[in-house]
Each structure stands twice: as structure tokens, then as C-alpha cells.
Amino acid sequence: MSTPARRRLMRDFKRLQEDPPTGVSGAPTDNNIMIWNAVIFGPHDTPFEDGTFKLTIEFTEEYPNKPPTVRFVSHMFHPNVYADGGICLDILQNRWSPTYDVSAILTSIQSLLSDPNPNSPANSMAAQLYKENRREYEKRVKACVEQSFID
Amino acid sequence: MADKGDNNVERMDNENIKPDKMFTLKKWNAVAMWSWDVECDTCAICRVQVMDACLRCQAESKRDFYGKQDCVVVWGECNHSFHYCCMSLWVKQNNRCPLCQQEWSIQRMGK
Ligand SMILES: [Zn+2]
Ligand SMILES: [Zn+2]
Ligand SMILES: [Zn+2]
Numbered sequence: 001m002s003t004p005a006r007r008r009l010m011r012d013f014k015r016l017q018e019d020p021p022t023g024v025s026g027a028p029t030d031n032n033i034m035i036w037n038a039v040i041f042g043p044h045d046t047p048f049e050d051g052t053f054k055l056t057i058e059f060t061e062e063y064p065n066k067p068p069t070v071r072f073v074s075h076m077f078h079p080n081v082y083a084d085g086g087i088c089l090d091i092l093q094n095r096w097s098p099t100y101d102v103s104a105i106l107t108s109i110q111s112l113l114s115d116p117n118p119n120s121p122a123n124s125m126a127a128q129l130y131k132e133n134r135r136e137y138e139k140r141v142k143a144c145v146e147q148s149f150i151d
Numbered sequence: 152m153a154d155k156g157d158n159n160v161e162r163m164d165n166e167n168i169k170p171d172k173m174f175t176l177k178k179w180n181a182v183a184m185w186s187w188d189v190e191c192d193t194c195a196i197c198r199v200q201v202m203d204a205c206l207r208c209q210a211e212s213k214r215d216f217y218g219k220q221d222c223v224v225v226w227g228e229c230n231h232s233f234h235y236c237c238m239s240l241w242v243k244q245n246n247r248c249p250l251c252q253q254e255w256s257i258q259r260m261g262k
Contacts, residue, residue: 099195
């Protein structure tokens with residue numbers, strides 16, 4: 001029996017295939033449409049360029065009224081990504097809207113890579129380096145980019 | 152951005168491009184308008200056309216014609232429209248229009 005959340009996710013998947021946004025991709029896991037694997041390619045002209053960062057997205061039956069849990073599987077060095085891969089992004093928490101879909105979620109995370117918000121840090125070291133020592137920040141990010149090829 | 156492009160094209164056209172070129176561009180414009188209209192007729196929450204039953208009603212597999220009668224469209228003061236079913240679940244947690252973030256108040260309901 002297919003629930004509204006599952007039906008919505010099938011629509012999300014269809015839209016992602018028919019109208020794929022640049023630099024992101026995602027698909028449900030083989031046996032469970034409530035858990036997705038996704039990849040975000042590091043945006044050009046940022047230290048994340050060339051990285052292929054893997055994520056998991058977990059939905060509940062309350063989707064799209066409740067946001068999914070999104071987590072980086074690849075190691076990240078970013079002011080708004082926690083050590084466990086969790087993401088501090090307003091639209092995935094208090095600014096969530098039920099009009100968002102997987103495509104919108106992934107493109108928002110992609111733009112977070114280009115525009116970190118060091119004022120609400122999830123990784124205080126990354127936030128501090130981003131503000132005070134951009135060269136060291138970029139060095140640490142590039143290390144993640146290289147690691148993302150191996151993961 | 153699109154507007155700017157159009158102006159440029161029109162200016163160029165007046166100067167030296169053959170009329171049939173301009174015809175092609177007008178056609179492209181019309182296609183863009185069409186997809187924008189479709190966006191408006193779709194409930195942005197469940198992504199089904201507002202004139203059809205919402206995903207929830209479809210999933211509960213109500214008898215087809217009952218389902219369609221129950222599942223009405225609601226318009227807010229902001230002129231955004233959704234299925235009443237979809238919107239009533241959302242306003243329980245946040246009384247704002249999910250598209251424009253204005254305070255949600257119902258302007259009318261129906262089909
Ligand atoms: Zn709906
Ligand atoms: Zn309904
Ligand atoms: Zn609105």
C-alpha cells in the first residue's frame with residue numbers, strides 16, 4: 001500500500017530525472033523509497049570544486065509536512081556541517097516548507113557549499129578559519145575534496 | 152533577464168534581422184508562459200493538479216468520484232491555491248502560506 005509520502009517521493013524522483021539540476025543527483029535506495037542516496041558535486045570557483053560528496057536523505061511518513069534528515073556521508077570540512085555529517089541549514093529545520101522537494105533540498109545544500117554562514121557554526125574550527133584564515137580553510141577543504149574521490 | 156534579452160532581440164530585429172527569425176523567438180516565449188501556468192495549477196505541496204484529488208485522497212483510494220468531490224481547492228488571501236487536504240495538515244504546524252510565507256487566511260474554497 002502506497003502512502004502519500006511515498007507517492008510524493010516518487011514524484012520527486014520523476015522530477016529529478018526529467019529536469020535534473022546541475023551538479024546534484026539522487027535516487028532512492030533499491031528496497032526503500034524512504035531512504036535516498038545523493039551526490040553533490042562541489043560548485044565551480046569554490047574550494048569544493050571537483051569534489052563528489054555523498055549524502056543520505058531519510059524521510060518519514062510525515063514528508064512533505066516535515067523535512068527529511070539529510071547527512072553527509074563523505075567527510076566534510078564546512079562551517080555548517082557537524083562532525084557526524086549533519087547539516088545546519090534553516091530550510092531543513094525551522095524554515096522548512098512543504099513545497100520543497102528533493103531537487104530543491106539538494107540545490108540548497110549545494111549553494112550552502114558556496115556560501116557558508118559562519119555566524120551559525122556547526123563546526124567552529126571551520127567557521128573560524130573561514131572568517132580569519134581563508135588560506136588554511138581552503139587547504140582543509142581541498143583535503144576533503146581529495147578524500148571524496150576515495151570514499 | 153529574459154526581458155532584457157527580448158528587448159535586445161527586438162532592437163536588433165528592427166535594424167537587420169529578417170522577420171521570420173523574430174517569429175521563432177516569439178514562439179519560444181509562448182512556451183515559457185505555458186509552463187508557468189501549469190506550475191500555478193499544481194498544488195505545490197503534493198504536486199498534483201489542484202483539479203484532481205490530492206495524493207492523500209488518492210492513496211486512501213476513496214471511490215473515485217467521492218474522493219474528487221471531497222478534495223476541494225482552497226485559495227488564500229495571497230491568491231495561492233492548494234488542496235484543502237494538503238493545506239489543512241500544513242497550517243497545523245505553521246500558519247503561513249508555504250509559497251510566499253504570508254500569514255495564511257482563506258479567501259475562498261471550491262473547485
Ligand atoms: Zn495537494
Ligand atoms: Zn484530498
Ligand atoms: Zn501565498
